[in-house]
Amino acid sequence: MRLIAISAGTYYHIESLEAERYARFFDLVVPxxxxxxxxxxxxxxxxxxxxPPQRMIGQKSSVAVHLDAGGTVIAMGESRSDLWAPAIVxxxxxTNWWWWLxxxxxxxxxxxxxxxxxxxxxxxxxxxxxxxxxxxxxTGVDVLAEDRxxxxxxxxxxxxxxxxxxxxxxxxxxxxxxxxxPATTRFLDKFLPNLKAWING
Numbered sequence: 001m002r003l004i005a006i007s008a009g010t011y012y013h014i015e016s017l018e019a020e021r022y023a024r025f026f027d028l029v030v031p032x033x034x035x036x037x038x039x040x041x042x043x044x045x046x047x048x049x050x051x052p053p054q055r056m057i058g059q060k061s062s063v064a065v066h067l068d069a070g071g072t073v074i075a076m077g078e079s080r081s082d083l084w085a086p087a088i089v090x091x092x093x094x095t096n097w098w099w100w101l102x103x104x105x106x107x108x109x110x111x112x113x114x115x116x117x118x119x120x121x122x123x124x125x126x127x128x129x130x131x132x133x134x135x136x137x138x139t140g141v142d143v144l145a146e147d148r149x150x151x152x153x154x155x156x157x158x159x160x161x162x163x164x165x166x167x168x169x170x171x172x173x174x175x176x177x178x179x180x181x182p183a184t185t186r187f188l189d190k191f192l193p194n195l196k197a198w199i200n201g
Contacts, residue, residue, distance in 0.1 A: 001072075001199045002027040004039065005046040008055060012177025013048055016188070025192045031055075035062040041069035044199045046076075049171035053080035060084045067163035072199060077171035078132055087160035088167055089136040091151075097130060107131065108148025117198045118156070118166065118191065119144055126187045127154075133169045145170075 005026045007013040016022060017029050026046070030037075032055040039045065045066060047056065056063075056079065063073060063085050075081035075088070082090040109127045111119055127145050134151035137143065138160050145154040145168070154168035172184035172191070 002043045003046055003196060003199060004028045004030065004043050005048060006030065006032050006051055008051050012174045015177035016048065016173045022188065022192055025196050032059050035059045039066055041071050044072040044074065046074045047079055049076040049078050049173035051079040053083050056084040067161040070163050072164040074166045076173055077169040078174065081167055085165060087138060087157065090133055092133040093131060095130050095132055109153065110146055112146050113142060113144045116142060116144055118194050120194050121190045122187065126183055126190065127170060129175060129181045129183045132171065135167060
């Protein structure tokens with residue numbers, strides 16, 4: 001199965017998807033507008049953090065066709081996946097950029113499915129930098145991570161379409177590609193190999 005990544009051409013996409021550290025995980029990197037040119041049902045489409053939603057909204061039908069054909073879509077944070085992928089209900093929240101300065105600071109994010117193949121080796125510290133929002137999820141999804149209030153911030157949806165959606169509000173690609181927030185690099189060091197192994201069975 002090919003792992004095909006969208007790139008909007010931003011500095012953080014180029015650094016995260018094409019630089020030496022992670023480039024080996026992606027079989028193809030394309031702009032959103034080329035999605036319809038050769039996406040196969042067996043492909044896994046990876047839409048990285050902070051992909052401009054207006055560019056993905058134009059590809060909404062391609063995403064739907066891919067899922068209807070049994071394909072997989074990975075929708076990372078701050079790309080407003082609720083605007084271009086089905087069955088996603090997202091709630092934005094104000095971001096506390098300075099929570100870590102508080103006494104005994106604990107953002108409260110936690111991994112809820114440590115045995116899931118996507119989360120192998122990923123712990124609380126690896127999903128902790130800040131929060132942008134949470135999701136309402138359909139009954140029957142696999143919840144991977146939650147915030148302090150038990151609201152879903154990462155999940156796998158095998159029930160809403162014939163395909164598979166992996167959705168998160170976490171935005172590690174942006175922060176790794178911007179060279180700050182070390183937790184995001186730790187997360188990707190584990191998540192991308194896990195993803196590659198998972199999609200290849």
